[in-house]
Amino acid sequence: MKRFLPLALIGSLLAFFLLTDSQSWAATVAAKSKVCPIGYFPDLSKSVGAGGSYAKPSISVSCSSSELKVTSNGMISFAYDPKTPNGLSAQEWSWAVPLNPAKAKTITSINTLMGTLGFTVSGLPIYGPTEGPVPQDSAYGDPVYNKLVDICGGHTGYKSDYHHHEITMVQQCNLSKQTILGYALDGFPIYSTLGCLDTKCKKTAIMKSGYIKTGNPKTNTWSAYTYKKSTSSTVLDSCNGRKQPDGTYGYHATTAFPYLIGCFTGTAAITSGRAAEPMPPMGGQPQPGGPPPKDGQPQPGGPPPKDGPPLPGGPPPKDGQPQPGGPPPKDGPPKP
Numbered sequence: 001m002k003r004f005l006p007l008a009l010i011g012s013l014l015a016f017f018l019l020t021d022s023q024s025w026a027a028t029v030a031a032k033s034k035v036c037p038i039g040y041f042p043d044l045s046k047s048v049g050a051g052g053s054y055a056k057p058s059i060s061v062s063c064s065s066s067e068l069k070v071t072s073n074g075m076i077s078f079a080y081d082p083k084t085p086n087g088l089s090a091q092e093w094s095w096a097v098p099l100n101p102a103k104a105k106t107i108t109s110i111n112t113l114m115g116t117l118g119f120t121v122s123g124l125p126i127y128g129p130t131e132g133p134v135p136q137d138s139a140y141g142d143p144v145y146n147k148l149v150d151i152c153g154g155h156t157g158y159k160s161d162y163h164h165h166e167i168t169m170v171q172q173c174n175l176s177k178q179t180i181l182g183y184a185l186d187g188f189p190i191y192s193t194l195g196c197l198d199t200k201c202k203k204t205a206i207m208k209s210g211y212i213k214t215g216n217p218k219t220n221t222w223s224a225y226t227y228k229k230s231t232s233s234t235v236l237d238s239c240n241g242r243k244q245p246d247g248t249y250g251y252h253a254t255t256a257f258p259y260l261i262g263c264f265t266g267t268a269a270i271t272s273g274r275a276a277e278p279m280p281p282m283g284g285q286p287q288p289g290g291p292p293p294k295d296g297q298p299q300p301g302g303p304p305p306k307d308g309p310p311l312p313g314g315p316p317p318k319d320g321q322p323q324p325g326g327p328p329p330k331d332g333p334p335k336p
Contacts, residue, residue: 036063036099037189040180041070041121047077047174054080055090059123067096067269068183072123076162077174081150089160094271095119101187101266103249107239108264111222115277116163117261117268118190120182122174124154125163126190129258130221142217142224144259153259166259169193181253186266188241190251197233199245205234207242207252209262217257225257239263 038061049056058073074091082088095116110117110128118126131143138146143165149155152173153166169176169192182190197203215224227238236242240262241251253260 036061037068037180038063040178040189041123042174042178044077044122044174048079050076050078050080050088054088057123063099066099068099068187069096070094070119070123070183072119074124074161076124076152076154077122078152078172083148083150083155084157086156086158087160088156088162091159091161093119093123093125095183095185095269096271097183097185097269098187098266101249103265104186104267108268110261110263116185116271117264118182118184120164120167120175121178121180125161126167126182126184126260127163127165128261129165131165138218140221141219142221142257144257145217145221164260167253169253182260184251184261184264184266185268185271186264187269188249188251188266190253190260191244193253193255195234195242195252196245201245207254208232208235209240209254209256209258210235210238211257211262213257221257227262237262237265239265241265 041059041061044057044059047057055073055075057075057077060071062069070093072091072093074093076088080088111130113128114130114132115127116125117128120126129142129144131138131141131146131148133139135148138148143149143155144153149165151168151170152164153168154162154164156162167173167175167181167190175181175192179192180189181192184190191207193206194204195207197205210230211225211227213224214226217224229238236252236254239251240254240258240260241249244250249265251261251265
């Protein structure tokens with residue numbers, strides 16, 4: 001009896017494979033046995049890259065017992081189309097997120113967060129739907145609405161680092177065939193715009209954002225959109241995600257604001273090194289609104305305060321104090 005027990009177990013497993021939908025089974029196993037999702041990261045070694053003498057993308061993926069670890073040189077796998085005054089160069093990105101993320105008791109707002117909120121399976125940082133203070137005429141606006149991104153949904157920052165504000169399903173961007181496009185820093189996956197409506201994924205639908213435009217997103221993007229809750233199974237929650245048919249949670253890319261992540265559903269992992277730096281402004285100008293460092297000097301790239309930072313080039317405040325970047329007063333010297 002003991003001799004035949006292993007064969008019986010093997011037979012049971014084979015029957016389980018045959019009688020159970022493979023996709024839902026794979027999702028269950030991944031959730032319960034901490035399978036490393038290396039297979040979701042595409043092989044970009046044969047991609048065209050940025051072109052010319054630019055370095056080709058290089059990504060390394062591994063897992064510990066509790067974390068998914070990704071390192072990348074931050075190079076794009078598609079032709080470089082400059083959308084900012086900044087160049088493009090290799091970076092040293094390193095991320096570690098929970099392998100089995102859990103929903104937090106409360107969501108975490110990203111309204112004033114600037115910088116990396118996640119990363120793509122192609123090894124590129126994911127930013128939120130807010131640009132920095134430059135260009136001045138669209139300070140803190142929606143970079144997609146303001147047409148500051150390329151066909152793949154990204155552009156380069158001050159340190160010549162390419163990052164996404166949205167992800168498009170255009171074939172040349174090398175993510176059109178991916179089910180999972182990336183991971184948020186809380187560990188939850190970011191799925192494509194297409195979502196399964198049942199565990200066997202026989203029914204699918206395009207997922208939609210629940211935000212509606214109620215203002216002008218050219219500046220101060222978060223004041224221009226309002227979330228409207230819906231009972232539709234295809235409308236996402238305020239974080240731009242939903243409970244998947246297998247019971248797990250995941251974000252979705254959408255063609256409308258906030259495009260990728262609207263808030264954190266889980267607890268975002270604490271990053272370090274270059275991956276922890278806030279978003280620097282385009283063009284190398286210091287970004288107002290950041291907390292001062294220990295030496296008391298303003299810190300570029302900090303988040304704006306809740307009541308919104310003064311926009312560079314705007315009128316002086318009511319108390320008469322000069323505003324950085326503003327026009328000179330009629331009876332005084334130019335303002336700094």
